[in-house]
Each structure stands twice: as C-alpha cells, then as structure tokens.
Amino acid sequence: MKKITACVLVVLLLTFALPMLMLFAASFFQGDLISFLKGETVFLQASWQRYTIMFDNEELLIQLMNSIKIALSTLILQLPLSVLGGLFLARSSIKGVGLIRVLLLLLLLLPFQSIMVPVFKMSRWLNLYDTQLAVILMQAFSPLGPLIAWLLIRAIPGEHWEAALLDCKSQLTIFCRAIMPQLLPGLAVLTLLCFAEAWNLVELPLILLPDTELRPASLMLNDIRSGSNQYAEAVLYALPILLLYGITGITLKKEDISIV
Amino acid sequence: MKKQKLLLIGALPLLGFAACYLVPLGMTVYYALVNSAFDDRFAGLDNFSYVMSNQYFQMGMQNLSLLGGGMILAALLASLVIAPLLYRHPKLTGLGMAVLLLPLLIPSVSAVSLWSAVFDTRSMLASASSQAALITLYLWKYAGVGAVLLYTALQKIPQAITDAAALDGAGAVRTYFAIRLPMAGEQLAGVMIFLTMFMFRCYKESYLLFGDYPSSKVYMLQHYMNHQYVKMNFQYVAACAVLLVLFALILYGAAFLIMKRRRLA
Numbered sequence: 421m422k423k424i425t426a427c428v429l430v431v432l433l434l435t436f437a438l439p440m441l442m443l444f445a446a447s448f449f450q451g452d453l454i455s456f457l458k459g460e461t462v463f464l465q466a467s468w469q470r471y472t473i474m475f476d477n478e479e480l481l482i483q484l485m486n487s488i489k490i491a492l493s494t495l496i497l498q499l500p501l502s503v504l505g506g507l508f509l510a511r512s513s514i515k516g517v518g519l520i521r522v523l524l525l526l527l528l529l530l531p532f533q534s535i536m537v538p539v540f541k542m543s544r545w546l547n548l549y550d551t552q553l554a555v556i557l558m559q560a561f562s563p564l565g566p567l568i569a570w571l572l573i574r575a576i577p578g579e580h581w582e583a584a585l586l587d588c589k590s591q592l593t594i595f596c597r598a599i600m601p602q603l604l605p606g607l608a609v610l611t612l613l614c615f616a617e618a619w620n621l622v623e624l625p626l627i628l629l630p631d632t633e634l635r636p637a638s639l640m641l642n643d644i645r646s647g648s649n650q651y652a653e654a655v656l657y658a659l660p661i662l663l664l665y666g667i668t669g670i671t672l673k674k675e676d677i678s679i680v
Numbered sequence: 681m682k683k684q685k686l687l688l689i690g691a692l693p694l695l696g697f698a699a700c701y702l703v704p705l706g707m708t709v710y711y712a713l714v715n716s717a718f719d720d721r722f723a724g725l726d727n728f729s730y731v732m733s734n735q736y737f738q739m740g741m742q743n744l745s746l747l748g749g750g751m752i753l754a755a756l757l758a759s760l761v762i763a764p765l766l767y768r769h770p771k772l773t774g775l776g777m778a779v780l781l782l783p784l785l786i787p788s789v790s791a792v793s794l795w796s797a798v799f800d801t802r803s804m805l806a807s808a809s810s811q812a813a814l815i816t817l818y819l820w821k822y823a824g825v826g827a828v829l830l831y832t833a834l835q836k837i838p839q840a841i842t843d844a845a846a847l848d849g850a851g852a853v854r855t856y857f858a859i860r861l862p863m864a865g866e867q868l869a870g871v872m873i874f875l876t877m878f879m880f881r882c883y884k885e886s887y888l889l890f891g892d893y894p895s896s897k898v899y900m901l902q903h904y905m906n907h908q909y910v911k912m913n914f915q916y917v918a919a920c921a922v923l924l925v926l927f928a929l930i931l932y933g934a935a936f937l938i939m940k941r942r943r944l945a
Contacts, residue, residue: 537921542703
C-alpha cells in the first residue's frame, strides 16, 4: 500500500513540475514543441538560438529593465517598511492594534479592483499617474509585508527580548543585535514573496501606467512576444524567481527551517 | 518598548498603508453613491440598480461564482488528496513542498505562454477549452499551496491520537477522514480563505490568457469593471467594487466562522 501511495505522490508531483519542464524543453527547440506534442506536423531541432536572438529584441529589453526597476525599488522600500510595521504590530500594546491587523488582513484578501478607481484618481491628484513611482509606492505599502513580519516577530519568545534588555537599554540595539539575526531566515522568505509579487504585477500597471513604454514585462510579454521565442522569453522572465527560490531554499535548509 | 517610540516606528508603514489602501476603499463606497466621478450629487442606489440589471454584470457575477466556486472546490480536493500523501511519505516531503510551492511564485505571464499554446486560448472558438485552461492554471498555481498548508496542519496532530485509532482497528483512510481532517478543520478553513483570495486574484491570469474580451464562459466581473473603467463610468466600477467586496466578505466571513467554531470545538 505504501509503495502505491508513494507512486501516486510521485506522479502528482511530476504533474506539478511538468509545465515548468515543458516550458524549459520548448525553449531549447527551433519549431514549436507544444504543437508537435499536440500532434501537429512541426520540424523540430534542438538549439540555443532562441536565447541568443532574444536579446536583439529592443522592446523586450526595455520591458525587462522596467520590471527590474520596479521590482528592486519596491523591495528596497518594502522590506524596511514591513519590518517596522511588523515590529509595531507585534510589540505594541496600544488599543486598536488588533483592529489594524484585521484591516491589513482584510485589504490583503480583497481583490485590487475594489480600490481601482480611487487609486487612479489619487495618482492623478498627486501627479503620479503614468509614473513607475505610483506602482512602486502602492506595492511597497502592500499589507502583505507587515503581516508576514508581524508573524515572524511574534514567533520570537518574549524571554529573548527580556534577556537582551538586561544587557542593553537601547531597544533599537536589542532589535538589531539580538532579534534581527533570528529573523533572517524569515526575512529571506519575505524577500522572496515580496519580490515575486513585484515581479508579477499585472493589474496595478494596467491601471496606473497607460504608457506601454513604462510597463513591466509581466504585463507586456504577452503583447511583445516575437512568435516562436515566447517560451525562451517566459523562461527568462521566470529565471530570477527560480534563482531566488533556490537561494532561499538553501538558506533555510542550512538553518534547518521549513519554508512554511 | 515605550508607546511613543512604537507609534513612531509604526507610523510610516501604517500611514502609507492607510493612504494607499484604506482611504481608497472608503472612497470606493463614496463613488458608488454619487452620480459620477465628475458630478458628486448623491445618487442613492441608482448605480447599484443599473449594474445589477446589466446582463454583462450578471454574466460576470455568475461566472465568478460558478467558475470561482469550481476552482476553489477542485483545488481543495487536490489539497485533500496530496496533503496526506506528503504526510505518509516523509522522505518525499522536502522535495514535494519545493515542487508544490514553486508554481505560486512563477510569474503568471510565464505560465500563460505555455497554457495559451496548449489550450489555444486566443482562438474565439475555444470557449470550452478556455474554461479548462483557467481551471487547470488555477489548480497548478494554487492547489500546491493548499496542500502544503494542510500538510503542516496534519503534522501538528498528536501521533498518540491516530495511534489509538489504529489500535482500535481504523485504517489509514478512516483515520484521515474521521480523525485527522476534523481535527484540522480550523486550518482547512484557513486553506479555503487562501484559495478564495487566489480565486479573486485569478483575473490576472484570465487577463493574460484571454485579453480584454474573453469568451462568455470565462467573462468575469473584473472584466466588466475594466470595461466600465475604460469608458470612464467610474460610478459603475465603484458600485461593482462595493458588490464585489460584499461578496468577498460573505465568503471570508463564512470561512472565518467555520474557523472560530472549530477553534471552540
């Protein structure tokens, strides 16, 4: 029985891995591998060419640069803001903190369309409409970061704070020297999630960036796909996430911590 | 830490959050109740009655409920199958979790390039396959997260309880359905909340797969809202948003209620 269930699990896991494997495989063929697998007559030849000619596409490079700009700027702002927000939520005994947490969770759960019109209007009032800064700010203040940071900081036992207080009076020093090192594996996961969110933006730039030259590749890759190169472009766009995922996994494994 | 210091620490992220998310949510309600974004005379419930009588709104709402419900149910079933398998085979757990969580992080635009080729979603004739494309993409991206969350819940159940059930003659399947799942009821409700959140976010994939004008089978409320937005009918977008929020709150409320009951039980 155990062997059968192990086989079922392996098959299920392969099913989950299959789309990425197929995407990788298809990106290394001249001719459409997917059409070939669907039974169409297609000439197939293994080649690197799709990756080499991809970089001649100037439009694609512009969109990729936009993605990098937006994702990295968001990350630089979002990480410290998330830690500060999480610290406040975890350590504050002020009345209403519970309500703030509920509001953060609620806004995280609601679809973006629920605030679409006011976000558009506010960006016009603040002269941020059609600027990447509007997208970066919206993403940097996303409720996801403070909520995850709150969960991470809350998990640190109160005794650790109290023990550190005996050695040092400055709360900031305690946080940086005693608490931060314990948060690092969790912050690696937070970085991964925040980067993945910012790298995968669709709705925000759709509303806030009417100028297609400013839009990230996460929105434009569909439109600028140069025919047979679509798989190589898709793999290239997933590559930073895969790398970060691998690095985070290795970091957590070294610390012997599970990702969830 | 002193109250003032903590307030200072939390001020910037919380003010930013309020300005970017909380205030806009309040403004959405305001815009839903005025004539238009350029004429702020009180319109009562006119905007709501207009959108609710519109056939495209009805189609979008129906698809969101049925297709969304189907997607959540399918993902939940997949999670219920995968989680106990992960639990039963600890040697495969590490690799399994890595494989199951990866699709969540893969950019939608990358996944869509494969899905659109497999399901031929750009063809206007492919309305049946468009549903299949959306459901399978949702399953691939989000069912794994559900399974991993459920697996962590199963892990927390004391081994002694299931051992006692085994001594009484209960098999693995019976133990799972009669003991483990009821005990993990709270986390199961949590998984449902996550899956519902991802269902609402699935418009992203739908937009990338089918563009602005999908077939009627996958036309969602968010498509209708986007069309009204392009026409600058902001009052209708806001009215739809309020209805969408109410719909989401009912779903989340039900899940939270289940969670609370399980916790009390």
